[in-house]
Amino acid sequence: MAERKRLSGAQYRKRRAENEKDVTKQGDSLLKYLCTPHRDEGSPEELNNQAEADKEAEKSDEITVSEEFEPQNEMHGTHQESKSEVHKIDNFTGLYVNYGDPATSTKFDDHMRQILIEHGPEQVEQFDFPKDSMQRKFSNIHYNRRLVNGENIRRHWLQYSVSNDSVYCFCCKLFTSSTIGAPSLSDKGSHDWKNMSAILSGHEKSSEHLVNFQSWKELELRLQHMKTIDAEHLRLIKKEEQYWQQILKRLIALVRVLGMQNLAFRGTHEQLNTSNNGNFLKFVEFLALFDPLMDEHLRKI
Numbered sequence: 001m002a003e004r005k006r007l008s009g010a011q012y013r014k015r016r017a018e019n020e021k022d023v024t025k026q027g028d029s030l031l032k033y034l035c036t037p038h039r040d041e042g043s044p045e046e047l048n049n050q051a052e053a054d055k056e057a058e059k060s061d062e063i064t065v066s067e068e069f070e071p072q073n074e075m076h077g078t079h080q081e082s083k084s085e086v087h088k089i090d091n092f093t094g095l096y097v098n099y100g101d102p103a104t105s106t107k108f109d110d111h112m113r114q115i116l117i118e119h120g121p122e123q124v125e126q127f128d129f130p131k132d133s134m135q136r137k138f139s140n141i142h143y144n145r146r147l148v149n150g151e152n153i154r155r156h157w158l159q160y161s162v163s164n165d166s167v168y169c170f171c172c173k174l175f176t177s178s179t180i181g182a183p184s185l186s187d188k189g190s191h192d193w194k195n196m197s198a199i200l201s202g203h204e205k206s207s208e209h210l211v212n213f214q215s216w217k218e219l220e221l222r223l224q225h226m227k228t229i230d231a232e233h234l235r236l237i238k239k240e241e242q243y244w245q246q247i248l249k250r251l252i253a254l255v256r257v258l259g260m261q262n263l264a265f266r267g268t269h270e271q272l273n274t275s276n277n278g279n280f281l282k283f284v285e286f287l288a289l290f291d292p293l294m295d296e297h298l299r300k301i
Contacts, residue, residue: 101161167191174216
């Protein structure tokens with residue numbers, strides 16, 4: 001076996017220096033891929049100044065944005081205010097109504113009559129009524145009727161239309177079926193301000209107005225007590241629906257119990273109150289002994 005040749009001390013030092021040089025060279029090559037771009041962060045005072053400048057810039061941007069949108073908000077509010085008199089009463093059909101202007105509505109069905117009567121007539125008072133060619137105009141005085149004994153009675157049926165400067169009768173406009181021979185206050189309205197007192201006095205004493213006024217008050221009373229045909233019909237439907245829900249809850253619970261116990265449902269007979277009519281009908285009979293609702297149901301069938 002050949003002996004290992006031993007290097008001198010100078011040769012060891014030379015080889016170690018070469019190895020260290022190679023390691024340093026390889027390390028520099030690796031750092032070339034790991035280094036991030038150099039950034040001069042500056043002193044703490046400079047960083048604080050920069051942060052304050054950024055905050056001021058953000059505030060100025062917010063002020064600019066709010067100033068740009070402020071006129072749009074004002075316009076939107078004005079638009080809503082101008083439409084406040086018109087109300088949407090039916091989301092499905094998109095039906096709108098103006099409670100304060102009777103001239104905007106011409107045809108009335110039962111649904112519309114109920115809506116208007118539930119809301120009640122609106123009377124325009126805080127308004128600068130326009131003058132006609134004779135310098136005459138409508139006055140709030142006409143909303144009241146003065147009796148012989150000096151007592152004032154409010155004419156709640158009288159409405160003023162801003163759109164065509166005329167007055168209408170609320171109940172006659174709702175319940176007059178035909179415009180032929182109809183009172184003038186129910187069709188086109190009246191703006192004869194010179195003779196308005198006489199027109200109103202004659203209208204409220206007419207038979208047509210008295211009949212329509214009575215129809216208005218009767219329907220209003222029925223609506224207040226929820227006695228309309230539609231409301232009564234809906235109430236009966238709701239009551240019947242709740243009745244069958246309670247019956248089905250009991251029968252479903254009985255079916256679940258029989259199923260979990262693996263019991264037969266049917267017997268040799270399929271009629272109540274007979275022998276051998278099965279577990280289901282027999283349990284129904286048993287339930288009726290203690291449940292008034294089930295007892296009533298069995299008596300009905």
